[in-house]
Amino acid sequence: MAKRLTTDKDGNGSNGHRPSFPEKLAEVGEKMRGSQAWASIFRPGSIFRKGYTDSPRNRSYVVMNSLIYHLHPVKVKRHAVKVSYTLCLGGLSFFLFLILTVTGIFLMFFYRPTEVQAWADIRTLETSVTFGLLVRNMHRWGAHLMVITVFLHMARVFYHGAYKPPREFNWVIGVILLTLTLLLSFTGYLLPWDQLALWAVTVGTNMIGYTPVFGSQVRFVLLGGVEISTETLLRWYVLHVLLFPFIIVIFMAIHFWRVRKDGGISGPL
Amino acid sequence: MSDVPEHLLRRSAERRAALGGDPAGAAPPAGDDAGAAGADDGEKIPAHLLQRSTTGAATATATKTAPAPAATAVATAPAPVAKGPEGHTQRLLTVVKAGSIQDVKATPTDKVHVWPHLLVGEFVASLAMTAFLLVFSAVVNAPFLAAANFNFTPNPSKAPWYFLGLQELLTMFHPMVAGVTIPGMGIFGLMLVPYTDRNPSNHPEDRKLAIAIMTLFLMFWAVLVIIGCFFRGPGFNFTFPWRDGVFFDL
Numbered sequence: 001m002a003k004r005l006t007t008d009k010d011g012n013g014s015n016g017h018r019p020s021f022p023e024k025l026a027e028v029g030e031k032m033r034g035s036q037a038w039a040s041i042f043r044p045g046s047i048f049r050k051g052y053t054d055s056p057r058n059r060s061y062v063v064m065n066s067l068i069y070h071l072h073p074v075k076v077k078r079h080a081v082k083v084s085y086t087l088c089l090g091g092l093s094f095f096l097f098l099i100l101t102v103t104g105i106f107l108m109f110f111y112r113p114t115e116v117q118a119w120a121d122i123r124t125l126e127t128s129v130t131f132g133l134l135v136r137n138m139h140r141w142g143a144h145l146m147v148i149t150v151f152l153h154m155a156r157v158f159y160h161g162a163y164k165p166p167r168e169f170n171w172v173i174g175v176i177l178l179t180l181t182l183l184l185s186f187t188g189y190l191l192p193w194d195q196l197a198l199w200a201v202t203v204g205t206n207m208i209g210y211t212p213v214f215g216s217q218v219r220f221v222l223l224g225g226v227e228i229s230t231e232t233l234l235r236w237y238v239l240h241v242l243l244f245p246f247i248i249v250i251f252m253a254i255h256f257w258r259v260r261k262d263g264g265i266s267g268p269l
Numbered sequence: 270m271s272d273v274p275e276h277l278l279r280r281s282a283e284r285r286a287a288l289g290g291d292p293a294g295a296a297p298p299a300g301d302d303a304g305a306a307g308a309d310d311g312e313k314i315p316a317h318l319l320q321r322s323t324t325g326a327a328t329a330t331a332t333k334t335a336p337a338p339a340a341t342a343v344a345t346a347p348a349p350v351a352k353g354p355e356g357h358t359q360r361l362l363t364v365v366k367a368g369s370i371q372d373v374k375a376t377p378t379d380k381v382h383v384w385p386h387l388l389v390g391e392f393v394a395s396l397a398m399t400a401f402l403l404v405f406s407a408v409v410n411a412p413f414l415a416a417a418n419f420n421f422t423p424n425p426s427k428a429p430w431y432f433l434g435l436q437e438l439l440t441m442f443h444p445m446v447a448g449v450t451i452p453g454m455g456i457f458g459l460m461l462v463p464y465t466d467r468n469p470s471n472h473p474e475d476r477k478l479a480i481a482i483m484t485l486f487l488m489f490w491a492v493l494v495i496i497g498c499f500f501r502g503p504g505f506n507f508t509f510p511w512r513d514g515v516f517f518d519l
Contacts, residue, residue, distance in 0.1 A: 137406035161471030168463035207448030
């Protein structure tokens with residue numbers, strides 16, 4: 001194709017016609033799409049190779065040729081796309097997790113988890129960093145929202161009886177994800193190191209101390225001592241930005257994978 | 270015979286020609302042949318089948334001498350397939366009934382393409398969520414109180430809102446019961462839901478008991494959290510938010 005265009009241009013050139021800028025641009029685009037590099041990036045059937053025309057084949061290719069979309073099957077049951085069935089709650093929980101990851105990474109650039117610096121760092125973030133206040137607000141409200149959406153998602157799944165065979169185990173994974181969401185939110189609560197954070201965590205960890213048999217040991221490990229200190233801050237920081245996200249991603253992967261393996265979403269009622 | 274590689278066919282033909290030139294090799298004793306074949310291909314072909322094959326070959330040799338070189342050639346050449354008694358080149362391993370491996374569902378289901386039907390919905394939902402979060406965050410600031418001070422305990426001290434139900438229980442029960450036993454049993458009980466609810470139906474009218482229990486469970490926590498958030502004032506004493514104000518930070 002590219003070759004034919006080139007010969008055409010030569011023929012036109014001898015006739016005195018100079019290719020206009022859009023023609024040149026189209027030719028360059030054609031060459032680029034024909035190149036080996038382009039073909040190596042975009043897999044066969046990609047819409048970036050031959051453009052997109054609406055056909056069942058291309059609709060399938062859109063899903064199959066994207067890593068993210070590939071979480072979905074190519075086709076789903078018709079009732080499964082009704083917003084009134086799922087209310088998008090599971091998807092929104094995942095989407096909030098993504099927002100929290102991105103905003104959280106932004107916050108990490110301006111935060112040091114020590115007793116002396118933590119509170120001042122947040123204040124600097126809010127007053128002197130471009131979009132610092134906005135991103136912190138998004139992180140905070142997004143976290144509360146995620147607790148709510150995960151909770152509502154659980155309620156929705158229960159009322160649809162979607163935990164029934166063959167989906168029993170995915171419900172168990174879901175309960176674990178709810179617990180992890182609460183733990184993620186709670187560990188983040190201490191990090192601003194203001195009065196709200198300190199005393200909310202004091203109340204919370206005092207309760208953990210009443211666990212029978214190994215309560216005081218658990219509390220000691222969590223606090224890095226007998227009471228909240230800079231050690232606690234460091235521990236909860238690592239739990240919040242690394243350990244719990246790591247664990248929850250694994251469980252989310254299992255959760256999404258099982259949704260498909262168990263035959264797609266449940267229903268219709 | 271069409272899928273036997275050409276070089277094997279050629280080698281077989283050469284071997285056959287060589288054996289045809291040597292009459293001593295053309296008619297070897299049947300017993301020797303069976304023993305050699307059993308030692309060579311014992312792992313591939315069951316012994317009793319080989320036995321049957323050689324007996325068949327031997328009887329054929331007794332009537333006509335022509336098929337004998339063919340049988341010998343098969344036994345000596347390292348061909349991947351060995352001929353059976355009737356000239357079969359395949360063996361029957363087992364008979365598998367259709368449906369025992371693949372669960373073929375013949376019932377057609379009404380399906381739609383994920384693109385665009387599902388992805389458009391997800392895209393709109395995520396956009397709406399982003400817009401809501403962005404606008405809300407631009408308007409409402411997250412709480413940021415004075416720096417942590419170990420010497421000044423705010424009154425009341427409240428846990429994060431999702432734990433306020435537990436803190437509410439703390440006013441009624443021993444801390445071990447309120448803080449560990451009840452939430453632990455709650456989580457564990459939730460995990461056991463699919464294994465205790467044996468009712469196979471997912472129609473709401475068939476599961477009135479399950480729905481009633483779950484609704485009570487959820488409302489129990491919701492009410493406790495709301496009381497903890499809005500109806501608890503200094504000393505964690507009961508107040509009315511419209512009378513004394515709200516003692517609650519998110």
